[in-house]
Amino acid sequence: xxxxxxxxxxxxxxxxxxxxxxxxxxxxxxxxAAAIRDLGYTPDPAAKALASSRSDIVGVxxxxxxxxxxxxxxxxxxxxxxxxxxxxxxxxxxxxxAEEERLLRxxxxxxxxxxxxTGIDQSAATAGLLRSxxxxxxxxxxxxxxxxDMMVGFSHSDAARVAAEHLVDSGYRRIAFxxxxxxxxxxxxxxxxxxxxxxxxxxxxxxxxxxxxxxSVPLGAEQLVELLTRDPDADAVLCNNDDLALGVLxxxxxxxxxxxxxxxxxxxxxxxxxxxxxxxxxxxQTPRREVGRQAMTMLLARLADEDPGRPVRDLGFRxxxxxxxxxxxxxVAPGPGRVRPIA
Amino acid sequence: xxxxxxxxxxxxxxxxxxxxxxxxxxxxxxxxAAAIRDLGYTPDPAAKALASSRSDIVGVxxxxxxxxxxxxxxxxxxxxxxxxxxxxxxxxxxxxxAEEERLLRxxxxxxxxxxxxTGIDQSAATAGLLRSxxxxxxxxxxxxxxxxDMMVGFSHSDAARVAAEHLVDSGYRRIAFxxxxxxxxxxxxxxxxxxxxxxxxxxxxxxxxxxxxxxSVPLGAEQLVELLTRDPDADAVLCNNDDLALGVLxxxxxxxxxxxxxxxxxxxxxxxxxxxxxxxxxxxQTPRREVGRQAMTMLLARLADEDPGRPVRDLGFRxxxxxxxxxxxxxVAPGPGRVRPIA
DNA sequence: ATGAAAGCGCTAACAG
DNA sequence: CTGTTAGCGCTTTCAT
Numbered sequence: 001x002x003x004x005x006x007x008x009x010x011x012x013x014x015x016x017x018x019x020x021x022x023x024x025x026x027x028x029x030x031x032x033a034a035a036i037r038d039l040g041y042t043p044d045p046a047a048k049a050l051a052s053s054r055s056d057i058v059g060v061x062x063x064x065x066x067x068x069x070x071x072x073x074x075x076x077x078x079x080x081x082x083x084x085x086x087x088x089x090x091x092x093x094x095x096x097x098a099e100e101e102r103l104l105r106x107x108x109x110x111x112x113x114x115x116x117x118t119g120i121d122q123s124a125a126t127a128g129l130l131r132s133x134x135x136x137x138x139x140x141x142x143x144x145x146x147x148x149d150m151m152v153g154f155s156h157s158d159a160a161r162v163a164a165e166h167l168v169d170s171g172y173r174r175i176a177f178x179x180x181x182x183x184x185x186x187x188x189x190x191x192x193x194x195x196x197x198x199x200x201x202x203x204x205x206x207x208x209x210x211x212x213x214x215x216s217v218p219l220g221a222e223q224l225v226e227l228l229t230r231d232p233d234a235d236a237v238l239c240n241n242d243d244l245a246l247g248v249l250x251x252x253x254x255x256x257x258x259x260x261x262x263x264x265x266x267x268x269x270x271x272x273x274x275x276x277x278x279x280x281x282x283x284x285q286t287p288r289r290e291v292g293r294q295a296m297t298m299l300l301a302r303l304a305d306e307d308p309g310r311p312v313r314d315l316g317f318r319x320x321x322x323x324x325x326x327x328x329x330x331x332v333a334p335g336p337g338r339v340r341p342i343a
Numbered sequence: 344x345x346x347x348x349x350x351x352x353x354x355x356x357x358x359x360x361x362x363x364x365x366x367x368x369x370x371x372x373x374x375x376a377a378a379i380r381d382l383g384y385t386p387d388p389a390a391k392a393l394a395s396s397r398s399d400i401v402g403v404x405x406x407x408x409x410x411x412x413x414x415x416x417x418x419x420x421x422x423x424x425x426x427x428x429x430x431x432x433x434x435x436x437x438x439x440x441a442e443e444e445r446l447l448r449x450x451x452x453x454x455x456x457x458x459x460x461t462g463i464d465q466s467a468a469t470a471g472l473l474r475s476x477x478x479x480x481x482x483x484x485x486x487x488x489x490x491x492d493m494m495v496g497f498s499h500s501d502a503a504r505v506a507a508e509h510l511v512d513s514g515y516r517r518i519a520f521x522x523x524x525x526x527x528x529x530x531x532x533x534x535x536x537x538x539x540x541x542x543x544x545x546x547x548x549x550x551x552x553x554x555x556x557x558x559s560v561p562l563g564a565e566q567l568v569e570l571l572t573r574d575p576d577a578d579a580v581l582c583n584n585d586d587l588a589l590g591v592l593x594x595x596x597x598x599x600x601x602x603x604x605x606x607x608x609x610x611x612x613x614x615x616x617x618x619x620x621x622x623x624x625x626x627x628q629t630p631r632r633e634v635g636r637q638a639m640t641m642l643l644a645r646l647a648d649e650d651p652g653r654p655v656r657d658l659g660f661r662x663x664x665x666x667x668x669x670x671x672x673x674x675v676a677p678g679p680g681r682v683r684p685i686a
Numbered sequence: 687a688t689g690a691a692a693g694c695g696c697t698a699a700c701a702g
Numbered sequence: 703c704t705g706t707t708a709g710c711g712c713t714t715t716c717a718t
Contacts, residue, residue: 001695010705015697025703042452046392047695050710055389065421071414078408078435087449089432092421106430109385217616246616253596253621273560273589278596344711353689358713368687390711393694 006035018043049111054135056086058299059107060116063095063183066214069241069269069288070118073140076292077116084300086113095183097123104129111135114299120144120151121184136302138295141288142185143314150302151312152295156185157192159284159317163238163266164196166282170325172236172264176207178223178248179240180215186240189268193238206230215240220247221254236264236325242271245281249324265324279323287315349378361386392454397478399429401642402450403459406438406526409557412584412612412631413461416483419635420459427643429456438526440466447472454478457642463487463494464527479645481638484631485528486657493645494655495638499528500535502627502660506581506609507539509625513668515579515607519550521566521591522583523558529583532611536581549573558583563590564597579607579668585614588624592667608667622666630658 004011009028017024017032024032035041049055058081062070074090081088091107093100100117104126107115114136120143122130130137130148137149142156167175177193179186190208197203207230209223220243227234239245245267249259257263259279267274267283274281294313301308347354352371360367360375367375378384392398401424405413417433424431434450436443443460447469450458458473458480465473473480473491480492485499510518520536522529533551540546550573552566563586570577582588588610592602600606602622610617610626617624637656644651 011695012697012706013704016704019697023703028703042448044393044695045453046389046398047710048697049389050387050393050712051695051697053697053710065414065418068411068414071408071411075408082435087432087434089430091430092425105385110388218619221619243616247619250616250619250621273586273593276561276564276590276593278593354711355690355713356688359688362713366687371687387711390694391713393696394711394713396694396713 002039003032003035003041006039007031053111055111055113057089057107057110057112058086058114058116058296059104059110059112060088060090061093061100061103061107062090062118063093064214065090065092068243068271069286072288073292073295076289076294077296078292079289080293080296080300086300086303093118095181097121097126101126101129108133113303114138116140116295116299119184120146136299136308138299140291140295142188143312147312149311150295150298150308152291152298152315153313154286154291154315154317155192156188157195159268159286160189160192160238161196162192162317162319163268163284164193166319166321167236167238167264167266167325168197168200168202170236170260170264171327172325173202174204174207174231174234175202175236175238175264176209176227176231176234177238177240178220178227178244179208179210180219180244181213182210186210189240204231207234215243217243217247217250220244220249221251222247224248224251235262236266238266238268240268242267242269242274242281242283245283245324246273246277249277249281260323260325260327264327270320274320275322277324282322282325283320285318285320287317290315345382346375346378346384349382350374396454398454398456400432400450400453400455401429401457401459401639402447402453402455403431403433404436404443404446404450405433405461406436407557408433408435411586411614412629415631416635416638419632419637420639421635422632423636423639423643429643429646436461438524440464440469444469444472451476456646457481459483459638459642462527479642479651481642483634483638485531486655490655492654493638493641493651495634495641495658496656497629497634497658497660498535499531500538502611502629503532503535503581504539505535505660505662506611506627507536509662509664510579510581510607510609510668511540511543511545513579513603513607514670515668516545517547517550517574517577518545518579518581518607519552519570519574519577520583521563521570521580521587522551522553523562523587524556525553529553532583547574550577558586560586560590560593563587563592564594565590567591567594578605579609581609581611583611585610585612585617585624585626588626588667589616589620592620592624603666603668603670607670613663617663618665620667625665625668626663628661628663630660633658 001011004014014032017029021029091103116138118141139151142153194203245265248265252259267281270283270285274283298308344354347357357375360372434446457478461484463485482494485496486494537546588608591608595602610624613626613628617626641651
């Protein structure tokens with residue numbers, strides 16, 4: 001009202017000048033802009049939300065705020081969102097379907113502008129809420145057959161299968177799978193791993209290890225120890241996560257297991273440490289950041305009534321082959337098994 | 344209104360039954376509770392915020408969503424906040440004072456329940472806004488002399504000084520400091536580092552390296568290369584961040600620099616990888632998670648009109664000495680310079 | 687302990 | 703293109 005008075009127009013014209021400047025005369029728009037500036041007016045998001053039944057909050061449901069994998073995706077979401085007036089709100093489901101549903105209901109009471117949820121394994125109740133949500137919904141990180149609305153991710157099982165096949169092709173035969181806390185995605189990766197090995201008759205469930213705690217470097221080291229107890233002749237691992245792979249690398253160094261000749265390591269996600277490690281560690285590069293960027297971009301396009309493009313996007317992945325699986329090739333860069341003897 | 348009708352009371356009684364149950368008769372409270380359950384009522388946060396000039400949002404200003412250091416603190420904040428009806432909203436200042444001010448103003452228009460800001464180096468404008476903010480404010484990560492309101496952190500310069508002294512005490516003499524993007528905290532850590540070395544006449548600015556990009560493992564490796572170009576006889580580094588320390592470790596392994604005898608490494612923060620690395624890396628353990636927990640706990644106490652305890656809390660730090668600086672002590676666990684010759 | 691009235695600041699809906 | 707009217711769902715204030 002103050003702005004309206006100062007600009008000599010009505011309140012609704014101020015509102016329109018802000019939200020749909022195209023529907024206000026150039027002249028009025030200028031006067032409103034000047035008044036806003038002079039008075040230092042800022043809109044009240046609560047009043048806006050109440051009147052329009054729509055907040056400027058984009059709710060994001062992630063299973064973990066611990067896992068650096070989601071961090072990269074969050075970064076992508078933020079990067080895009082920060083250019084707008086929408087605000088990201090993150091809620092942590094802790095890998096619990098019940099918690100996910102509760103948090104989703106919490107978001108829905110806020111009349112979110114959009115919703116971003118992780119994965120494709122929602123409970124029936126959550127799925128129902130999402131399907132009838134009064135806002136755009138993007139599922140991220142995975143892709144699957146029946147999107148609620150939009151979807152950006154890649155196939156985790158394909159990625160693991162390709163990695164497993166790479167290990168086989170590199171000459172490894174007693175290949176293990178290391179995972180941390182088991183969730184829908186890691187299970188899917190395991191099935192890709194299994195598919196990759198079963199064709200060659202190399203799959204052995206005794207070489208599949210999961211844990212009951214989050215992924216970490218120490219866990220990887222511990223799991224290597226456990227693996228070698230179960231099968232002293234295990235000769236390679238596919239780690240569900242690069243943290244684990246680093247832990248395996250360090251433990252190999254500690255035990256003097258030559259990488260890649262005696263033992264091969266493949267990580268998952270390809271965090272930047274993988275390329276720098278000694279030896280550099282083979283990993284599956286996943287488009288985490290880009291998943292976040294595209295998810296938010298699609299969401300914003302829909303909110304702006306623009307064309308969001310393809311609603312389901314498989315962003316793929318890429319196996320990055322490095323020394324940790326470059327077996328028996330003589331002139332390899334110095335690796336842990338090849339570090340110059342020192343002092 | 345629906346709930347009120349069902350419970351046979353007025354709307355305001357429902358409101359009171361929810362917010363201040365003590366001021367409603369047991370009987371009315373029970374009827375309201377039943378009605379809420381039967382109708383599946385959930386309060387509208389926008390209407391609540393509009394009517395009361397107070398949202399349930401706790402705004403958090405962090406310089407980076409990239410840096411895993413802040414991630415740990417966020418985790419602590421979330422852990423505590425998740426037990427309440429308040430919601431965390433994170434905004435990313437990108438190490439920019441102007442951006443910080445803009446985002447703070449954005450938060451203020453939301454009438455936040457509380458505000459959490461990183462560090463003690465706010466601009467004058469930001470400081471003014473914070474000092475007169477109509478809600479509790481907690482500064483996190485550092486401690487300093489003039490809190491706006493509450494403060495939880497530790498002394499970064501002391502921590503770096505202790506680490507530097509440890510390197511000196513371990514026998515290193517040409518000690519370098521590696522930092523990524525320079526900010527207020529890293530500058531303060533550098534001054535601690537300098538203080539630790541200057542007493543012994545060992546400080547040399549040629550051995551101080553900063554970068555123009557975020558901390559990462561690859562950056563640490565690159566900076567070691569750069570350092571050795573500048574001073575081939577450098578014999579230790581204090582890394583401003585554990586990522587950098589890992590990069591240095593890998594680069595040392597690659598170059599066959601024996602750790603700890605030829606080269607000592609000390610990290611900062613003590614992420615879990617440090618203890619698992621080969622050799623294990625000395626680092627300064629910092630209470631990141633606990634900073635988050637206590638900050639949110641204090642904030643909630645104030646919001647509940649309870650005693651928040653000491654308003655300024657120095658949570659300290661702890662140097663964790665490991666093999667990467669355990670110089671010339673003969674029987675050391677196998678380290679990169681001591682890995683058994685392989686195959 | 688409870689209620690009635692008023693209004694938070696904005697926008698939807700309907701004019702004109 | 704602009705304005706009027708009527709709320710959005712809750713809490714404040716003042717009564718009782």
